[in-house]
Amino acid sequence: MTKLLENKIAVITGGTRGLGLGIAQAYAAAGAKVVVAGRSQSTIDKALKELPEGQAAGISCDVGDLEQVEALGEFALKTFGKIDIWVNNAGLSAPFGPTVDIPTDAFMKVINTNIIGVYNGSMVALRYMLPQRSGKLINLLGRGEKKSVPLQNAYSSSKAWVRQFTLALAAENKGSGVEILAFNPGLVDTDMLRQVEAIKGFEQRLKPLETVIRLWGNTPELPAQKALWLASGATDGKTGMAVSVLSPQKMMGGLFREALRVIRRKPAPPIPLTIHTVAPNH
C-alpha cells in the first residue's frame, strides 16, 4: 500500500525536539524524507538518531536569519532533490510577565523567531513551490492567535501576526497549486511548557500551568498526526485553512477525567515544571 507521504520531501524548522521532532517522525513514518533544522548541532545529532536512517538529514539554522534559511532550502534540495512540504514550526516564548518588564533582547528573540522566522521560511519555501505549482506550507499558530494574552504579549501577539500573515499569503496565492495552511497544535507537553521563565515576582502565577498540562496537555504524537493530515493530499485545494487541535469536546474530556480522578481519590500525577526567574528590564 502506498504511504500517505511516499516520495515527498519535507523541511521542518525546529524539527529537532518537541512538536517539530514529533512531526518529523510522523512524516517519516508516512514515507517522507525529512530535513530538520534547529540552532544547536548537538540537538540535531540527537534528533537524527530518532529518525529512520536514510530518510532524514539535519542542518543548523536560526530561522531569524534569511541567509541561514536560504541555506536550509539549498541543503534540502541538494540532499533529497526537491521540497514538497515546509513546516514553519520553530518558535519560542519570552518570560512570563508584564511587557515593560521583559528584557528587550528576550522580546526581540521572539519577534525574530516567531515572526521574522515564519516570514523567512515562507519566502524560501514559496521560491521552490510556486514554480513547481505544488507544495504545502504549514505555519504554526498558538495561544493569542485570535485574542490578546496579557503577561504573554511577545508570544501571543506574534501568533496573531502569523495567523494574519498566513491567511493573507494563502489568499494571494490561491490557485497556484500551493496550499498555505495555519495550524494550532493545542497544548503540547514539550520543553516550551515544562521549562519556563518568569519575571521576578510572577513565578507563582505560573503554578496553575501544572494543572493545565495535566488536564489538556497532549504528547506531540497527537498534533503530529494532524500535521500529517495537513501535509497530505487531503488538503489539496484547501489553501487558507486554519486548523486547531483544540475543541470544546477535548476541553470537556480533560475536565471529566480530572473529576473522575478526584472522585476516586487518586493522587494527581506529578508534572515537574522548572520555573527560571528573570530580572525585570529596569
Ligand SMILES: NC(=O)c1ccc[n+]([C@@H]2O[C@H](COP(=O)([O-])OP(=O)(O)OC[C@H]3O[C@@H](n4cnc5c(N)ncnc54)[C@H](OP(=O)(O)O)[C@@H]3O)[C@@H](O)[C@H]2O)c1
Ligand atoms: N507546546 C505547546 O503547547 C504549543 C502550543 C501551541 C503552539 N505551539 C507552537 O508549536 C511550535 C513548536 O513548539 P514546541 O512546544 O515543540 O517548542 P520546543 O519544545 O521549545 O521546541 C522548539 C523548537 O524550535 C527550535 N527553535 C527555537 N528557536 C529557533 C530559531 N530561532 N531557529 C531555529 N530553530 C529554533 C528549537 O531548537 P533549538 O533550541 O535547538 O534551536 C526546537 O527544535 C512553536 O511554534 C510553538 O509556538 C506549541
